Amino acid sequence: MNGIPTIASAAAEIASGRVSPVALAEACLARIDQHEAKLNSFIRLERERAIASARVAEAEIKAGRRRGPLHGIPFAHKDIYETAGIPTTCHSKLLQDYVPTKDAFTVAKLAEAGIVMLGKLATHEFAVGGPSFDLPWPPARNPWATEHFTGGSSSGTGAAVAAGFVLGGTGSCTGGSIRTPSAFCGLAGIKPTYGLVSRSGIQPLAFTLDHAGPLAWTVEDCAILLQTMAGHDLADPGSANVQIPDYRAGLVAGLAGQRVGVVRHFFETDNPVSAEVGAATEAAIGVLSRLGAQVSDVTLPPLLDWNACGWLILISEAYAVHEPWLRTRYNDYGKNLRERLTLGAFVSAADYINAVRFRRELQENLARVMADVDLLVLPTTVGPAPRLEDVTSFSSFETPNFTIPFNVAGVPALSVCNGFSASGLPLALQIVGRPFEEARVLRAGHAYEQATSWKERRPVL
Numbered sequence: 375m376n377g378i379p380t381i382a383s384a385a386a387e388i389a390s391g392r393v394s395p396v397a398l399a400e401a402c403l404a405r406i407d408q409h410e411a412k413l414n415s416f417i418r419l420e421r422e423r424a425i426a427s428a429r430v431a432e433a434e435i436k437a438g439r440r441r442g443p444l445h446g447i448p449f450a451h452k453d454i455y456e457t458a459g460i461p462t463t464c465h466s467k468l469l470q471d472y473v474p475t476k477d478a479f480t481v482a483k484l485a486e487a488g489i490v491m492l493g494k495l496a497t498h499e500f501a502v503g504g505p506s507f508d509l510p511w512p513p514a515r516n517p518w519a520t521e522h523f524t525g526g527s528s529s530g531t532g533a534a535v536a537a538g539f540v541l542g543g544t545g546s547c548t549g550g551s552i553r554t555p556s557a558f559c560g561l562a563g564i565k566p567t568y569g570l571v572s573r574s575g576i577q578p579l580a581f582t583l584d585h586a587g588p589l590a591w592t593v594e595d596c597a598i599l600l601q602t603m604a605g606h607d608l609a610d611p612g613s614a615n616v617q618i619p620d621y622r623a624g625l626v627a628g629l630a631g632q633r634v635g636v637v638r639h640f641f642e643t644d645n646p647v648s649a650e651v652g653a654a655t656e657a658a659i660g661v662l663s664r665l666g667a668q669v670s671d672v673t674l675p676p677l678l679d680w681n682a683c684g685w686l687i688l689i690s691e692a693y694a695v696h697e698p699w700l701r702t703r704y705n706d707y708g709k710n711l712r713e714r715l716t717l718g719a720f721v722s723a724a725d726y727i728n729a730v731r732f733r734r735e736l737q738e739n740l741a742r743v744m745a746d747v748d749l750l751v752l753p754t755t756v757g758p759a760p761r762l763e764d765v766t767s768f769s770s771f772e773t774p775n776f777t778i779p780f781n782v783a784g785v786p787a788l789s790v791c792n793g794f795s796a797s798g799l800p801l802a803l804q805i806v807g808r809p810f811e812e813a814r815v816l817r818a819g820h821a822y823e824q825a826t827s828w829k830e831r832r833p834v835l
Contacts, residue, residue, distance in 0.1 A: 378538035378832060381595040385443035388435065395435070395446030399428035399490050402448040406492075406539045409835045412520055414512045415533035417453045417463060419493040424448070427490045434488070443598050443622075445488030450540045452531050453494040454501050454577040455481050463510075464577050465497045467706045468699060470510050478575025479607045480544065480586060487602045492540055496530030501546055501579045502692060503711030505529065505765055513762065516558060517833040518799050522759040525554035531589045532559035536833055542590040542599050548579045549688055549770070550777030552587050553789035557802030558759035560791045560833070562596050562819065563589040565777075567809045568784030569614030571600070572607035580691035581612075582730075583684065583781045592829055593790060593819040597621035600812060616810055624813040625820040630666030632818065634659075635747035637674055641756075644677035645774050648757040654793040654801045655753050661825050662751065662818070672743050672750065675736055680779035683736060685771060686721060686729040687782075693718025710767045733782055740783050741808075749818055750806040752776055754789040758799035776804060786812045790819045791828045800828075 379387065379398075387393035403421060410416060431446035456462045456474035463469045477485065485491065496514040498504050505513035505523060514529040516522040517537040524532045528545030532555025535543050545552040547565040556563030564587050571586040578584055588599035601622065606615040636659060641647045647655070663669050674680075693700070696715050704712060744750070753776055780787040785806060792803040803822070807815035823829055 379541065380591050381443065381447055381541045381598050382592070384447060384541060388446045389440060395428040395431040395490060396425065398446065399424050399448050399492070402492060402539055405537070409537060410539065412835070413515050413517060413533045413537055415496055415514045415530040415537065415539060416450070417465060417494045417496050417511050417530065418461060420460065420491060424490050424492045431488050431490060441488040444484065444602060447489050447542065448492055448540045449484065449489040449542050450492045450495050450531070450534055451481060451544045452497050452528050452546060454497055454546060455544050456575040457481055457494065460494065462494065464500045465509060465511060466499045467510055468703060476575065479572040479609065480603045481575065483602050483605065495534055495543055498527035498529060499708050499711045500577060500696070501527040501548065501551060502714060503708050504767060504769070505762055506708040506710045508708045515762070516759050517835060518560065518759070519797070521761055522799065523558060523762050523765050525558035525759065527551040528555045528589060531555060532561060535559070535561055535589055535591060537835060538832065542588055542595055545587060545589045546576060546579070547585045547587060547781065548583045549684060549781055550775055552589060553754050553777050553787060553804060556589055556789040557754035558800065560800035561589050561591060562593045562788065562790050563587065564596050564600060564786065564788045564812065564816065565780065566600065566604065566812055567614070567786050569612045570616070570810065570812065571603045572605065572610040572613050574607055574609035578695050580688045582691065583688055585781065593788070593816055593823050594622065594625060596788070597625060597816045597820070614810070619813045621813055621816055625817055627817050628665065629662060629818055629821045632667045632749060633747040634662055634667040634669045634749045634751055635672035635743065636669060637750055637752040638671045639673060640677045640776055641753050645756060645776070647753050650795045651753050651755070651757055651801055655803060658792045658803045658822065659751065661822060665821050665825055670747070672747060674743060674779070675739055677774045677776070677779065680736060680782055681774035683729050683732050684778040684782040686725060687733065689714065689718040690721045690726045693721070713767045737783050740785070744808050748807070748814060752804050754802035754804040758795040758797070758801060780806055785809050786815045788815045788819045790822055792826070793828060794831070
Protein backbone atom coordinates (compact mmCIF):
# COMPACT_ATOMS: atom_id res chain seq x y z
CA MET A 375 0.00 0.00 0.00
CA ASN A 376 1.52 3.33 -1.06
CA GLY A 377 1.73 6.11 1.52
CA ILE A 378 -0.15 6.18 4.83
CA PRO A 379 -3.61 4.63 4.48
CA THR A 380 -6.82 5.75 6.12
CA ILE A 381 -8.81 3.27 8.18
CA ALA A 382 -11.32 2.98 5.33
CA SER A 383 -8.71 2.33 2.64
CA ALA A 384 -6.68 -0.06 4.80
CA ALA A 385 -9.84 -1.98 5.73
CA ALA A 386 -10.69 -2.44 2.05
CA GLU A 387 -7.16 -3.64 1.27
CA ILE A 388 -7.17 -6.05 4.22
CA ALA A 389 -10.59 -7.42 3.25
CA SER A 390 -9.40 -8.05 -0.30
CA GLY A 391 -6.24 -9.81 0.89
CA ARG A 392 -3.96 -7.27 -0.78
CA VAL A 393 -2.63 -6.03 2.58
CA SER A 394 -1.64 -8.11 5.57
CA PRO A 395 -2.47 -6.87 9.10
CA VAL A 396 0.98 -8.03 10.15
CA ALA A 397 2.68 -6.07 7.38
CA LEU A 398 0.59 -3.01 8.22
CA ALA A 399 1.48 -3.21 11.92
CA GLU A 400 5.15 -3.70 11.07
CA ALA A 401 5.07 -0.66 8.77
CA CYS A 402 3.60 1.48 11.56
CA LEU A 403 6.17 0.21 14.05
CA ALA A 404 8.99 0.94 11.60
CA ARG A 405 7.67 4.49 11.17
CA ILE A 406 7.52 4.88 14.95
CA ASP A 407 11.11 3.63 15.26
CA GLN A 408 12.22 6.19 12.69
CA HIS A 409 10.39 9.27 13.95
CA GLU A 410 8.97 8.85 17.48
CA ALA A 411 12.05 10.30 19.19
CA LYS A 412 11.14 13.67 17.65
CA LEU A 413 7.47 13.57 18.65
CA ASN A 414 7.11 11.83 22.06
CA SER A 415 3.61 10.70 21.13
CA PHE A 416 3.77 7.35 22.96
CA ILE A 417 4.14 6.78 26.69
CA ARG A 418 4.30 3.03 26.17
CA LEU A 419 4.79 1.02 22.98
CA GLU A 420 3.40 -2.55 23.05
CA ARG A 421 5.44 -3.95 20.16
CA GLU A 422 5.20 -7.69 20.85
CA ARG A 423 1.55 -7.52 21.79
CA ALA A 424 0.77 -5.60 18.60
CA ILE A 425 2.47 -8.12 16.32
CA ALA A 426 0.77 -11.00 18.13
CA SER A 427 -2.63 -9.28 17.73
CA ALA A 428 -1.94 -8.63 14.06
CA ARG A 429 -1.12 -12.30 13.51
CA VAL A 430 -4.37 -13.34 15.18
CA ALA A 431 -6.30 -10.85 13.05
CA GLU A 432 -4.63 -12.08 9.88
CA ALA A 433 -5.44 -15.71 10.70
CA GLU A 434 -9.06 -14.91 11.51
CA ILE A 435 -9.55 -12.92 8.31
CA LYS A 436 -7.97 -15.65 6.18
CA ALA A 437 -10.32 -18.14 7.84
CA GLY A 438 -13.34 -16.04 6.83
CA ARG A 439 -13.98 -14.59 10.27
CA ARG A 440 -13.43 -10.89 9.54
CA ARG A 441 -15.10 -8.85 12.26
CA GLY A 442 -15.54 -5.60 10.34
CA PRO A 443 -13.64 -2.55 9.08
CA LEU A 444 -11.50 -2.20 12.24
CA HIS A 445 -10.18 -5.75 12.13
CA GLY A 446 -6.39 -5.57 11.82
CA ILE A 447 -6.19 -1.74 12.01
CA PRO A 448 -3.22 -0.24 13.97
CA PHE A 449 -4.57 1.86 16.82
CA ALA A 450 -3.58 3.35 20.19
CA HIS A 451 -5.28 4.72 23.29
CA LYS A 452 -4.90 7.97 25.16
CA ASP A 453 -3.29 6.99 28.44
CA ILE A 454 -6.32 7.85 30.55
CA TYR A 455 -8.20 4.85 29.07
CA GLU A 456 -7.72 1.84 31.33
CA THR A 457 -6.10 -1.19 29.70
CA ALA A 458 -6.04 -4.51 31.57
CA GLY A 459 -2.50 -5.62 32.37
CA ILE A 460 -0.94 -2.52 30.80
CA PRO A 461 -0.07 0.59 32.86
CA THR A 462 -2.50 3.52 32.63
CA THR A 463 -0.52 6.48 33.90
CA CYS A 464 -2.53 9.58 32.98
CA HIS A 465 0.94 10.99 32.12
CA SER A 466 1.49 11.53 35.86
CA LYS A 467 3.94 10.49 38.56
CA LEU A 468 0.96 9.67 40.75
CA LEU A 469 -0.11 6.75 38.53
CA GLN A 470 3.10 5.74 36.77
CA ASP A 471 2.92 2.25 38.34
CA TYR A 472 -0.85 1.76 38.12
CA VAL A 473 -1.86 -1.36 36.17
CA PRO A 474 -5.65 -1.84 35.75
CA THR A 475 -7.21 -5.28 35.92
CA LYS A 476 -10.03 -4.42 33.51
CA ASP A 477 -10.34 -2.64 30.18
CA ALA A 478 -12.37 0.55 29.87
CA PHE A 479 -15.73 -0.10 28.19
CA THR A 480 -14.61 1.48 24.93
CA VAL A 481 -11.22 -0.26 25.01
CA ALA A 482 -13.04 -3.59 25.26
CA LYS A 483 -15.41 -2.69 22.41
CA LEU A 484 -12.56 -1.69 20.11
CA ALA A 485 -10.62 -4.83 21.00
CA GLU A 486 -13.67 -6.93 20.14
CA ALA A 487 -13.84 -5.11 16.79
CA GLY A 488 -10.33 -6.38 16.11
CA ILE A 489 -8.05 -3.35 16.38
CA VAL A 490 -4.30 -3.95 16.71
CA MET A 491 -3.37 -1.93 19.80
CA LEU A 492 0.15 -0.51 19.49
CA GLY A 493 0.32 1.18 22.89
CA LYS A 494 -0.64 4.09 25.13
CA LEU A 495 -0.41 7.71 24.04
CA ALA A 496 0.76 10.88 25.75
CA THR A 497 -1.75 13.27 27.24
CA HIS A 498 -1.66 16.35 29.39
CA GLU A 499 -1.37 15.26 33.02
CA PHE A 500 -4.78 13.88 34.03
CA ALA A 501 -6.11 15.39 30.77
CA VAL A 502 -5.85 18.99 31.95
CA GLY A 503 -2.33 20.02 32.94
CA GLY A 504 -1.01 21.37 29.65
CA PRO A 505 2.35 20.58 28.03
CA SER A 506 4.72 20.10 30.99
CA PHE A 507 8.42 19.33 31.22
CA ASP A 508 8.43 18.29 34.91
CA LEU A 509 6.60 14.96 34.43
CA PRO A 510 8.00 11.42 33.99
CA TRP A 511 7.49 11.73 30.21
CA PRO A 512 7.99 14.74 27.91
CA PRO A 513 5.06 16.42 26.13
CA ALA A 514 4.09 15.32 22.63
CA ARG A 515 5.18 17.52 19.73
CA ASN A 516 3.37 18.54 16.57
CA PRO A 517 4.40 16.53 13.45
CA TRP A 518 3.83 19.59 11.23
CA ALA A 519 6.47 21.56 13.19
CA THR A 520 8.00 19.98 16.28
CA GLU A 521 8.55 23.27 18.09
CA HIS A 522 4.76 23.81 18.03
CA PHE A 523 1.95 22.64 20.28
CA THR A 524 -0.17 19.60 19.44
CA GLY A 525 -3.19 20.93 21.26
CA GLY A 526 -4.53 19.03 24.19
CA SER A 527 -5.24 17.20 26.17
CA SER A 528 -5.33 14.33 23.62
CA SER A 529 -1.87 15.43 22.57
CA GLY A 530 -0.26 12.06 21.84
CA THR A 531 -3.28 10.93 19.85
CA GLY A 532 -3.12 14.04 17.69
CA ALA A 533 0.60 13.60 17.07
CA ALA A 534 0.52 9.84 16.47
CA VAL A 535 -2.37 9.89 14.00
CA ALA A 536 -0.99 12.89 12.08
CA ALA A 537 2.42 11.23 11.88
CA GLY A 538 0.93 7.98 10.55
CA PHE A 539 2.10 5.94 13.55
CA VAL A 540 -1.47 4.67 13.99
CA LEU A 541 -4.56 5.05 11.81
CA GLY A 542 -6.79 6.17 14.66
CA GLY A 543 -6.83 6.76 18.38
CA THR A 544 -9.01 7.55 21.37
CA GLY A 545 -9.40 10.95 22.94
CA SER A 546 -11.37 12.60 25.70
CA CYS A 547 -12.89 16.07 25.66
CA THR A 548 -13.88 18.23 28.64
CA GLY A 549 -13.33 21.67 27.13
CA GLY A 550 -11.89 20.94 23.68
CA SER A 551 -9.47 18.06 24.11
CA ILE A 552 -10.54 16.15 20.98
CA ARG A 553 -11.17 19.10 18.66
CA THR A 554 -8.10 21.18 19.58
CA PRO A 555 -5.48 18.49 18.82
CA SER A 556 -7.48 17.59 15.72
CA ALA A 557 -7.30 21.23 14.64
CA PHE A 558 -3.61 21.78 15.39
CA CYS A 559 -2.58 18.41 13.89
CA GLY A 560 -4.76 18.54 10.75
CA LEU A 561 -7.09 15.67 11.71
CA ALA A 562 -10.78 14.94 11.99
CA GLY A 563 -12.04 14.48 15.54
CA ILE A 564 -15.53 14.31 16.99
CA LYS A 565 -16.78 15.06 20.48
CA PRO A 566 -20.05 13.11 20.55
CA THR A 567 -23.20 14.02 22.43
CA TYR A 568 -22.82 13.72 26.19
CA GLY A 569 -23.61 10.11 27.09
CA LEU A 570 -23.33 8.59 23.61
CA VAL A 571 -19.91 7.03 24.37
CA SER A 572 -19.31 5.46 27.78
CA ARG A 573 -16.67 6.97 30.06
CA SER A 574 -16.39 4.00 32.42
CA GLY A 575 -12.77 3.03 32.82
CA ILE A 576 -11.62 6.49 31.64
CA GLN A 577 -10.01 8.73 34.26
CA PRO A 578 -12.56 11.49 35.01
CA LEU A 579 -11.75 15.18 34.90
CA ALA A 580 -15.15 16.89 35.24
CA PHE A 581 -18.10 14.55 35.61
CA THR A 582 -20.69 16.64 33.78
CA LEU A 583 -18.42 17.90 30.98
CA ASP A 584 -16.37 14.79 30.09
CA HIS A 585 -16.90 13.17 26.69
CA ALA A 586 -15.01 10.35 24.93
CA GLY A 587 -14.51 10.00 21.18
CA PRO A 588 -12.18 9.24 18.27
CA LEU A 589 -9.50 11.10 16.31
CA ALA A 590 -8.50 9.93 12.82
CA TRP A 591 -7.28 11.27 9.50
CA THR A 592 -10.74 11.60 7.90
CA VAL A 593 -14.37 12.04 8.88
CA GLU A 594 -15.16 8.65 7.35
CA ASP A 595 -12.62 7.07 9.69
CA CYS A 596 -14.21 8.85 12.65
CA ALA A 597 -17.61 7.48 11.59
CA ILE A 598 -16.19 3.95 11.52
CA LEU A 599 -14.66 4.37 14.99
CA LEU A 600 -17.71 6.04 16.53
CA GLN A 601 -19.86 3.16 15.29
CA THR A 602 -17.93 0.83 17.58
CA MET A 603 -17.32 3.21 20.49
CA ALA A 604 -20.94 4.36 20.91
CA GLY A 605 -23.36 2.38 23.02
CA HIS A 606 -25.19 2.21 26.34
CA ASP A 607 -23.23 1.22 29.44
CA LEU A 608 -24.88 0.79 32.83
CA ALA A 609 -21.52 1.40 34.52
CA ASP A 610 -21.56 5.04 33.35
CA PRO A 611 -24.37 6.95 35.10
CA GLY A 612 -24.34 9.51 32.28
CA SER A 613 -24.64 6.91 29.52
CA ALA A 614 -27.59 7.36 27.15
CA ASN A 615 -29.66 4.41 25.97
CA VAL A 616 -30.32 5.49 22.38
CA GLN A 617 -30.39 3.76 19.03
CA ILE A 618 -27.10 3.99 17.14
CA PRO A 619 -27.53 4.69 13.40
CA ASP A 620 -25.14 3.54 10.68
CA TYR A 621 -22.84 6.55 10.69
CA ARG A 622 -20.75 5.49 7.71
CA ALA A 623 -23.73 4.69 5.51
CA GLY A 624 -25.18 8.13 6.24
CA LEU A 625 -22.12 9.97 4.94
CA VAL A 626 -23.21 9.87 1.30
CA ALA A 627 -26.39 11.93 1.74
CA GLY A 628 -24.60 15.25 1.19
CA LEU A 629 -25.51 18.77 2.25
CA ALA A 630 -28.32 19.74 -0.13
CA GLY A 631 -31.08 21.49 1.79
CA GLN A 632 -29.28 21.48 5.12
CA ARG A 633 -29.68 24.70 7.10
CA VAL A 634 -26.32 25.92 8.41
CA GLY A 635 -25.97 28.70 10.97
CA VAL A 636 -22.71 30.64 11.17
CA VAL A 637 -21.88 31.78 14.73
CA ARG A 638 -20.11 34.80 13.31
CA HIS A 639 -20.01 36.94 16.46
CA PHE A 640 -17.95 34.27 18.28
CA PHE A 641 -15.00 34.67 15.92
CA GLU A 642 -15.44 38.23 14.64
CA THR A 643 -16.22 40.21 17.82
CA ASP A 644 -16.23 37.97 20.93
CA ASN A 645 -12.72 36.62 20.25
CA PRO A 646 -11.47 37.73 16.82
CA VAL A 647 -9.52 35.10 14.90
CA SER A 648 -6.33 35.55 12.91
CA ALA A 649 -6.67 36.81 9.34
CA GLU A 650 -5.72 33.36 8.03
CA VAL A 651 -8.38 31.60 10.09
CA GLY A 652 -10.96 34.20 9.09
CA ALA A 653 -10.21 33.75 5.39
CA ALA A 654 -10.21 29.95 5.68
CA THR A 655 -13.55 30.02 7.51
CA GLU A 656 -15.17 32.22 4.86
CA ALA A 657 -13.83 29.95 2.13
CA ALA A 658 -15.25 26.90 3.93
CA ILE A 659 -18.65 28.57 4.28
CA GLY A 660 -18.55 29.18 0.53
CA VAL A 661 -17.87 25.49 -0.10
CA LEU A 662 -20.82 24.50 2.09
CA SER A 663 -23.07 26.88 0.15
CA ARG A 664 -21.93 25.43 -3.18
CA LEU A 665 -22.71 21.96 -1.85
CA GLY A 666 -26.35 23.04 -1.39
CA ALA A 667 -26.46 24.17 2.24
CA GLN A 668 -28.69 27.12 3.14
CA VAL A 669 -26.33 29.38 5.11
CA SER A 670 -27.33 32.20 7.48
CA ASP A 671 -25.84 33.95 10.50
CA VAL A 672 -27.10 33.08 13.99
CA THR A 673 -26.60 34.63 17.42
CA LEU A 674 -25.86 32.76 20.64
CA PRO A 675 -25.13 34.14 24.12
CA PRO A 676 -21.70 35.80 24.24
CA LEU A 677 -18.71 33.50 24.02
CA LEU A 678 -17.40 34.77 27.36
CA ASP A 679 -20.60 33.59 29.08
CA TRP A 680 -20.11 30.05 27.78
CA ASN A 681 -16.47 30.02 28.83
CA ALA A 682 -17.08 31.48 32.28
CA CYS A 683 -19.77 28.89 32.94
CA GLY A 684 -17.78 25.99 31.53
CA TRP A 685 -14.47 26.75 33.22
CA LEU A 686 -16.06 27.35 36.63
CA ILE A 687 -17.83 23.99 36.45
CA LEU A 688 -14.67 22.30 35.14
CA ILE A 689 -12.30 23.50 37.84
CA SER A 690 -14.86 22.77 40.57
CA GLU A 691 -15.49 19.22 39.44
CA ALA A 692 -11.80 18.59 38.72
CA TYR A 693 -10.90 19.72 42.22
CA ALA A 694 -13.51 17.34 43.64
CA VAL A 695 -11.89 14.47 41.69
CA HIS A 696 -8.36 15.31 42.83
CA GLU A 697 -8.86 16.72 46.34
CA PRO A 698 -7.64 13.58 48.20
CA TRP A 699 -4.36 13.51 46.25
CA LEU A 700 -3.95 17.29 46.39
CA ARG A 701 -4.09 17.06 50.18
CA THR A 702 -1.55 14.23 50.42
CA ARG A 703 0.63 14.32 47.27
CA TYR A 704 0.47 17.91 46.10
CA ASN A 705 4.09 18.10 44.95
CA ASP A 706 3.83 14.88 42.92
CA TYR A 707 1.69 16.75 40.39
CA GLY A 708 3.38 18.81 37.71
CA LYS A 709 3.44 22.59 38.22
CA ASN A 710 0.88 23.30 35.47
CA LEU A 711 -1.70 20.92 36.90
CA ARG A 712 -1.13 22.01 40.51
CA GLU A 713 -1.77 25.61 39.57
CA ARG A 714 -4.92 24.84 37.58
CA LEU A 715 -6.50 22.41 40.03
CA THR A 716 -5.87 24.61 43.06
CA LEU A 717 -8.27 27.20 41.62
CA GLY A 718 -11.13 24.81 42.36
CA ALA A 719 -10.49 25.04 46.09
CA PHE A 720 -11.62 28.66 46.04
CA VAL A 721 -14.98 28.16 44.27
CA SER A 722 -17.91 28.36 46.66
CA ALA A 723 -20.89 26.02 46.58
CA ALA A 724 -23.04 29.01 45.59
CA ASP A 725 -20.75 29.79 42.65
CA TYR A 726 -20.92 26.22 41.43
CA ILE A 727 -24.70 25.91 41.78
CA ASN A 728 -25.25 29.21 40.00
CA ALA A 729 -22.97 28.08 37.16
CA VAL A 730 -24.99 24.86 36.83
CA ARG A 731 -28.22 26.87 36.71
CA PHE A 732 -26.74 29.28 34.15
CA ARG A 733 -25.66 26.29 32.09
CA ARG A 734 -29.30 25.30 31.71
CA GLU A 735 -30.15 28.78 30.38
CA LEU A 736 -27.32 28.54 27.84
CA GLN A 737 -28.46 25.08 26.73
CA GLU A 738 -32.03 26.28 26.25
CA ASN A 739 -30.85 29.26 24.22
CA LEU A 740 -28.82 26.99 21.94
CA ALA A 741 -31.81 24.67 21.50
CA ARG A 742 -34.00 27.61 20.43
CA VAL A 743 -31.44 28.69 17.84
CA MET A 744 -31.04 25.15 16.54
CA ALA A 745 -34.77 24.76 16.07
CA ASP A 746 -34.25 26.92 12.95
CA VAL A 747 -30.93 25.46 11.70
CA ASP A 748 -29.62 21.92 11.36
CA LEU A 749 -25.94 22.69 11.97
CA LEU A 750 -23.66 25.41 13.26
CA VAL A 751 -20.24 26.25 11.84
CA LEU A 752 -17.37 28.32 13.22
CA PRO A 753 -13.58 27.97 13.54
CA THR A 754 -12.19 25.41 15.96
CA THR A 755 -9.34 27.64 17.14
CA VAL A 756 -8.35 31.32 16.95
CA GLY A 757 -5.16 30.57 15.00
CA PRO A 758 -2.79 27.76 14.08
CA ALA A 759 -0.78 25.88 16.70
CA PRO A 760 1.33 28.17 18.89
CA ARG A 761 4.90 27.39 19.85
CA LEU A 762 5.20 25.05 22.84
CA GLU A 763 7.17 27.65 24.79
CA ASP A 764 4.26 30.08 24.51
CA VAL A 765 1.71 27.77 26.17
CA THR A 766 1.50 28.57 29.90
CA SER A 767 -0.40 27.11 32.85
CA PHE A 768 -3.27 29.53 32.28
CA SER A 769 -3.21 29.95 28.50
CA SER A 770 -6.62 28.32 28.15
CA PHE A 771 -8.13 30.75 30.68
CA GLU A 772 -6.71 33.93 29.18
CA THR A 773 -9.12 34.23 26.25
CA PRO A 774 -12.43 32.42 25.61
CA ASN A 775 -12.19 29.45 23.25
CA PHE A 776 -14.59 28.13 20.62
CA THR A 777 -14.80 24.55 21.90
CA ILE A 778 -16.00 24.60 25.51
CA PRO A 779 -19.46 26.02 24.64
CA PHE A 780 -20.38 22.66 23.13
CA ASN A 781 -19.13 20.74 26.17
CA VAL A 782 -21.35 22.99 28.25
CA ALA A 783 -24.22 22.24 25.86
CA GLY A 784 -23.35 18.53 25.57
CA VAL A 785 -23.99 18.51 21.81
CA PRO A 786 -21.92 16.83 19.06
CA ALA A 787 -19.07 18.87 17.59
CA LEU A 788 -16.61 17.88 14.87
CA SER A 789 -13.33 19.49 13.83
CA VAL A 790 -12.08 19.12 10.24
CA CYS A 791 -9.02 20.54 8.51
CA ASN A 792 -9.88 23.56 6.35
CA GLY A 793 -6.53 24.71 5.05
CA PHE A 794 -3.08 25.76 6.15
CA SER A 795 -1.36 28.88 7.40
CA ALA A 796 1.39 30.55 5.42
CA SER A 797 3.86 28.70 7.65
CA GLY A 798 2.31 25.34 6.75
CA LEU A 799 0.36 24.69 9.97
CA PRO A 800 -3.20 23.28 9.78
CA LEU A 801 -6.34 25.38 10.25
CA ALA A 802 -9.71 23.95 11.20
CA LEU A 803 -13.49 24.30 10.92
CA GLN A 804 -15.90 23.21 13.65
CA ILE A 805 -19.29 21.70 12.76
CA VAL A 806 -21.90 21.41 15.53
CA GLY A 807 -25.22 19.55 15.63
CA ARG A 808 -28.24 18.87 17.81
CA PRO A 809 -28.06 16.19 20.53
CA PHE A 810 -27.55 12.69 19.09
CA GLU A 811 -27.41 13.98 15.52
CA GLU A 812 -23.83 12.82 14.99
CA ALA A 813 -24.86 11.33 11.64
CA ARG A 814 -25.79 14.77 10.31
CA VAL A 815 -22.58 16.35 11.66
CA LEU A 816 -20.40 13.62 10.16
CA ARG A 817 -22.27 13.86 6.86
CA ALA A 818 -21.49 17.58 6.64
CA GLY A 819 -17.85 17.07 7.53
CA HIS A 820 -17.45 14.29 5.00
CA ALA A 821 -19.07 16.36 2.25
CA TYR A 822 -16.67 19.20 3.01
CA GLU A 823 -13.64 16.90 2.96
CA GLN A 824 -14.72 15.37 -0.33
CA ALA A 825 -15.10 18.83 -1.88
CA THR A 826 -11.64 20.04 -0.80
CA SER A 827 -8.09 18.77 -1.14
CA TRP A 828 -6.78 19.40 2.37
CA LYS A 829 -6.62 15.72 3.35
CA GLU A 830 -4.16 14.99 0.54
CA ARG A 831 -1.44 16.85 2.47
CA ARG A 832 0.48 15.05 5.21
CA PRO A 833 3.23 16.38 7.50
CA VAL A 834 6.76 15.67 6.32
CA LEU A 835 8.68 14.16 9.20
